[in-house]
Amino acid sequence: MMSDAEFLSECAAIVGDSHLLCQDIDTAPYLTDWRRRYTGRALAVVLPTDTAQTAAVVRACNRHGVAIVPQGGNTGLVGGATPCEPGRQIVLSLRRLNRIRDIDLDNHTLTAEAGCILQHVQNAAHDAGRLFPLSLAAEGSCTLGGNLAxxxxxxxxxxxxxxRELCLGLEVVTAQGEVWDGxxxxxxxxTGYDLRDLFIGSEGTLGIITAATVKLFPQPRARMTALAAVSSPRAAVTLLGMAQEQAGPLLTGFELMSDFCLRLxxxxxxxxxxxxxxxxxxMVLLELSDNESEAHARGLLESILEASLERGVVDDALVAENMRQSHAFWHLRESIPLAQAQEGLNIKHDIAVPVSRIAAFIEATDPLIQRDFPGARMVTFGHLGDGNLHYNVQAPEGGDPKHFLQHEAAINRLVFDSVLAQQGSISAEHGLGRLKRNAIERYKSQVEIGLMRALKASLDPNGVLNPGKVLPDAR
Structure with a gap:
């Protein structure tokens, strides 16, 4: 095995000295995750400028026995883009792969490189008169490659x-340093196995996404937003059914927020x-996107709310009068994670259960947490329309958040077992990363885990791609 110095010299020859970061002051921002839960070590941070350089770096890592931690905007919440402590590894940052390669208006597609900031992709689509609808709180800093990974x-x-549904094709650097142009x-x-869907969601453990072709949609002519007050998650699920029945595909957003979320x-x-x-x-935040007119969207939204008020499903409602007020409603929703961070360390859960079981999950799990951890404050919010809840647990008021965090394993076990009882998933949209990779042994069958291991061994036989992520430790 060649020395670290020889390896780094080879990387510098590929990407240029200025794009090989070795000093602690330069590498530090890449070595700690967004939540500051994990900090790792790396020989260097390598920033290639294109797919060819990315592939060359991967080939060098194979020759020198160096592992690779792919990283986009470093906004993940499960430590999936953070290097682990042991071993020889680099962080491969894709930030410089940030070009919009093509927009095909007739085909309603956009091709962009993995390092493109999500908001820049949205803006490029908007400037072309189209919509790229992927939207999340970190869109000003997360990258398209990370979103897909x-x-x-x-x-x-x-x-x-x-x-996954928004992506039509990928360009991927394999674990061997070859390039698949899909x-x-x-x-x-x-024409055979769906390789695209295999790489999407694999968190950089099977290949490195370097570019993607994504779907575009017509820009809606109007967006109407409302806040509806409901007495319970069951009432929120009933409102969802009414809204879907009346609005159909025009219903774009349906977010649930508890009282404590907004008081926080x-x-x-x-x-x-x-x-x-x-x-x-x-409270429920509803949004309709309409390709007809603002008047049509407003009339439809008001009709949904009037019917729900008459039936006693909704107790009160506010309809945004303009885009400023609509943005204010969304700003409330998007500020919940920031308010949690200000309040102190907390235990986050990104879970999914069938929409029909969301109410039962909350009704069963809230009392269990209060039984075992009296005074814990529940920060319950999320994408009710697709069954995804951020079911977070805050320390009791006046308590020591660091001390409360010592209960994380026990609280996770309680919540995850409740998720399993409702036929759900312990990760809806954040992935497994380092945080949940060992937990899945309790919640996935050995057949499923065995198939995942077989895929990893087949596509990455040298184990160079993102070790210590997704898959549980070998027994």
């Missing part, structure tokens, strides 16, 4: 699907006022 969801999954803008292609937001961001005059147990 984690199969990101966001706020518009209900209508447009998650990242950038086909096809809606139909039955108001506490830490006083300019963001609680929207209703009196406290409400739960």
């Amino acid at each position: 984690t199969n990101a969801g966001g706020t518009a999954v209900l209508r447009y699907g998650n990242a 950038l086909r803008g096809l809606r139909k292609d039955n 937001v108001q506490s830490h961001f006083p300019a963001l006022r609680y929207p209703f005059a009196t406290p409400q147990p739960y």
Whole structure:
């Protein structure tokens, strides 16, 4: 095995000295995850400028026995893009692969490189008169490659699907340093195994996504937003059914937020006022996107709310009068994670259960947490329309958050077992990363884990891609 110095010299020859970061002051931002839960070590941070350089670096890593941690915007929440402590590894940052390669208006597609900031992709589509609907709180800093590697969801999954549904083709550097060009803008292609879907959601453990061809949609002529106060998650699910029945595919967003979520937001961001005059147990943020007119969208939304008020499903409602107020409603929702961070360390859960079982899950799990951890505060919010909840647990008021975090394993076990009882998933859109990779042994069958191991061994026989992520430790 050659020395580290020889390896780094080879990387510098590929990407240039200025794009090989070795000093602690330069590498530090890449070695700690967004939540500051994990910090690792790396020989260097390598920043290639294109797919050819990326492939060359991967080949060098294979020759020298160096592992690779692919990284986009480093906004992940499960430590999937953070290097582990042991072993020889580099962080391969794809930030410089940031070009929009093509926009095909007739085919309604856009091809962009993996390092493109999601918001830049949205803007490029908008400037071309189209919509790229993937939207999430980190869109100003997360990257398209990271979105695909984690199969990101966001706020518009209900209508447009998650990242997998929005992607038609990929360009991938394999674990051996070969390039698979699968950038086909096809809606139909039955020529063998679906490699695209295999790499999406694999968190950089099977290949490195370097570019993607994604779907574009017509820009809606109008968006209408409302906040509805409901007494319980069951009422919210009923409202969802009514909205889907009346609005069909025009229903773009349906977000659930508990009273405590918005009181937390108001506490830490006083300019963001609680929207209703009196406290409400739960609130739903609805949005319609209409290709006809604003009047049509407003009439439809008001009709949904009027019917739900008459039936007692909704207790109060606010319809945004303009885009400014609509943005204010969304700002409340998007500020919940920031308010949680301000409040102190917390235990996050990104879970999915069938929509029909969401109410049962909350009704069963809330009392269990209070039984075992009295005073714990539940920060329950998320994408109710697609069954994805961020079911987070905050320390009791006045308690020591660091001490409360010592209960994380026990709380996770309680929540995950409850998820399993409702036939759900312990990760809906954040992935497994380092945080949940060992937990899946309890919640996936040995057949499923065996198939995942077989795929990893086949596509990455040298184990160079993102070790210590997704798959549980070998027994």
